[in-house]
Amino acid sequence: MHFEAFRSSLAEAAPPVGQPPLLAALWHAAKGNWDTAHGIAQDDGSAEGAWVHAHLHRVEGDESNAGYWYQRAGKPHCRLSLEEEWAELAQALLHGAPL
Template sequence: MTVEDFIRSIDGTAPPPGLSLPLQALWWDRKGDWEKAHSCAQDEPDSNGSWVHAYLHRVEGDLGNAGYWYSRAGRTAHSGALQQEWDEIVSHLLALG
């Protein structure tokens, strides 16, 4: 799936089959459902889930909690625009296959 395919899929009612939990979280985030997004990120214990979890807490405005999750992800806290980070994470996760 390309980034463009992923973005187009957001017009649907549910994430496409086969998406990882972190990608599902970003899909729900873009749909405006932070709770579903957070639930998906929380259910993925690896570093990618932690990165998405950190991003979601930035969206929420809870920078302290975001910092914790960036640390769990092994990443430096992102300080750029939320859209920039969303794009970066989606591209990274899709490249993993």
């Protein structure tokens, strides 16, 4: 799936079928379903899961907790806007880009 198609799917009632759970987490986050997104990210022990988890704590406004998860992801604490980081995350996950 291409990024624009993924972003367009936010107009739908459910995330796109067949996408990895972390993309579903980002989809739910963009729809304002923080608890659902957080539950998905929390169940993923990968570096990518930690990055999504960090982003979600930024959305929540908990920068300290976000910092812990950025460290777990091996990434610096993000200073982009939440929207820019969401797009970066989605594109990395859609394209299987390394962290």
